[in-house]
Amino acid sequence: MSTKSLAKMTAFVYQIDDEFHDERIGDTHRSYESALQEVQRFVDVPFGVEPNCPPCTNWRKCQREYVIKKYEVNTSGRRQLVEETPVATVSAEGVIWHLAQTFIDKPKQIRHE
16 A cells, blocks of 8 residues: 555544643533634633643642644554644633643633633
């Protein structure tokens, strides 16, 4: 099989993780934009309410660090991490966006109090 044929069979999927707790959050997405929209929905939820309630016992003083991970999926279904993008940190202090500008026009650092 040619290299071109193999390239056509490779797909990418995107997963949202809480990097601080090494926890996968939500479903797998077919596009970065879809995953980013999901993070936007997450940060609109008040801190302390799922999904913004960290799993640790001292969650009130903790945080969520949302990262979008891009995986290459080959024809056998095996996934390989190819990129990680820090997106937002959510805590009792508010939300800090780590992107210069998302496609939904959020500035770099917004705090929801």
